[in-house]
Amino acid sequence: KPLALSGAHVVVTGGSSGIGKCIAIECYKQGAFITLVARNEDKLLQAKKEIEKHSINDKQVVLCISVDVSQDYSQVENVIKQAQEKLGPVDVLVNCAGTSLAGKFEDLEVSAFERLMSVNYLGSVYPSRAVITTMKERRVGRVVFVSSQAGQLGLFGYTAYSSSKFAIRGLAEALQMEVKPYNVYVTVAYPPDTDTPGFAKENQTKQGNFNSSIGSDGYMLSSLTCGMAPVTSITEGLQQVVTMGLFRTIALFYLGSFDSIVRRCMTQKAQLETVDKTA
Ligand SMILES: NC(=O)C1=CN([C@@H]2O[C@H](COP(=O)(O)OP(=O)(O)OC[C@H]3O[C@@H](n4cnc5c(N)ncnc54)[C@H](OP(=O)(O)O)[C@@H]3O)[C@@H](O)[C@H]2O)C=CC1
Ligand SMILES: CCCCCCCCCCCCCCCC(=O)[C@@H](N)CO
Structure with a gap:
């Protein structure tokens, strides 16, 4: 379900780079107040400057907070509290902090599995957990999870990465069922392998679909792997059945x-x- 971004408080984890930064810029262009969450402070400041170039009014603010989203829940909870104190309750949370690593199963250190699972999966659980209560109380909220096409199918070299991205889908489906009665909506984005992150942004900010994918491969994959994912429209459901x-x-x-x-x-x-x- 689309939500007006003008004046909204949008928190983007991983917002200092790549896809996350593009999402932040896109939301800023539509009048949102932005909180960027990532570890490196220089990159955060750099991104803040870049985003501020796109302001549409003089009230808009870009707040930067440095934290590792995957380490300690109480730290993440604090960061969300700080952000809410400065910019008001979170209307939209975009979980985009993530990292990838490719390698054959036997060549990957077991610690890589632990790390990817913490960053990609727990790093999405913690911020979501920290915003969800207020969203439910206010009957306002959108939570976006950035998975990957590698979260829809397993591919050679992605044993550690794919599983962490598959996990996000399970979390999102279960969470959507819980929060829908409170007017809180969840979206999972499945970006393809691409060096043009700008391409990824549109669906994330504009469409209110549970599944957000890009390109014809992406469309086919989303239909094919729809499983028990919720549908946003009858047309979407019928298309899945037929195709x-x-x-x-x-x-x-x-x-x-x-x-x-x-x-x-x-x-x-x-x-x-x-x-x-x-x-
Ligand atoms: N690019 C691609 O081809 C695809 C990417 N994706 C997914 O999209 C998301 C963004 O990817 P992309 O833009 O390429 O990534 P980038 O590497 O460009 O950016 C990653 C962002 O996440 C932050 N980040 C990483 N680890 C942590 C952490 N532990 N705590 C807080 N912040 C963290 C980084 O900042 P810092 O390091 O300072 O913390 C940075 O802002 C990822 O989840 C990725 O898996 C999905 C499909 C395709
Ligand atoms: C009807 C059937 C259609 C089947 C289409 C199959 C297409 C497979 C494409 C898989 C691409 C995986 C991208 C991973 C991106 C990613 O997350 C990494 N770049 C992160 O580093």
């Missing part, structure tokens, strides 16, 4: 080609290794 078989068929071809890529790379690598040894 499911077709998309599954297309997916089988993708899976076949993924398998052949993995096998081809394995063979090539094996060949290179034998050449190395004989040389």
Whole structure:
């Protein structure tokens, strides 16, 4: 459900860089007050300056708070309190702080699994937990989770990353069911692999869908992996029902080609290794 951003207080974790910064700029352009949350203070200040260039009135504020969203719940709770004292109750929370790491399962340190799960999953739980009570009381609120296309399907090299992004979906679906009667709405964004973060911003700020995806791959993936996700409109539901078989068929071809890529790379690598040894 769309929410007017003019005058709204939008908290963006991971707002000092990339997709999060773009979301903050987009909201600022629509008149929102912004709190940026991330660890590095220089990057926060840099982003604040960049965002302030897009102001549409002289009342708008960009507040920066440095914290690690994945470490200690009471710290995160404090940060949210500080932000509420300065800019009023949080209307929109965008959980965009996150990090990724690729590598084969056996090559990844087990600590990588712990770290990605804390940053990507717990780092979304803590800020959400800190804002949700007030949102329910006020009967106003939007919580956005930034997952990934790698949170809709498992891919080679993403054992640690994908699982942390899948977890976000479970959290979001369950939470949406709880908070809907309080007029609080949840969105999960599934950005594709892209270097143009600006592309990701539109759906996040403008549309009120539970599923937010980008591009035709993204559209197909969201339909295909809709499972028990809530629907926003009858049209969306009907589209999913009608296209499911077709998309599954297309997916089988993708899976076949993924398998052949993995096998081809394995063979090539094996060949290179034998050449190395004989040389
Ligand atoms: N770019 C892509 O291809 C895709 C990205 N995504 C997801 O989108 C989100 C943003 O990605 P992107 O813009 O590329 O990322 P960037 O690396 O550009 O930005 C990450 C942001 O998160 C902050 N951050 C990271 N760890 C923490 C932490 N522990 N506590 C607080 N803040 C933290 C960073 O600031 P600092 O380091 O100072 O704390 C920074 O502001 C991530 O969740 C990512 O997984 C999803 C799909 C595709
Ligand atoms: C009908 C079936 C359609 C199937 C389409 C399959 C397309 C697969 C694309 C997967 C891309 C994964 C992006 C991960 C992005 C990310 O989060 C990282 N960049 C983070 O570093």
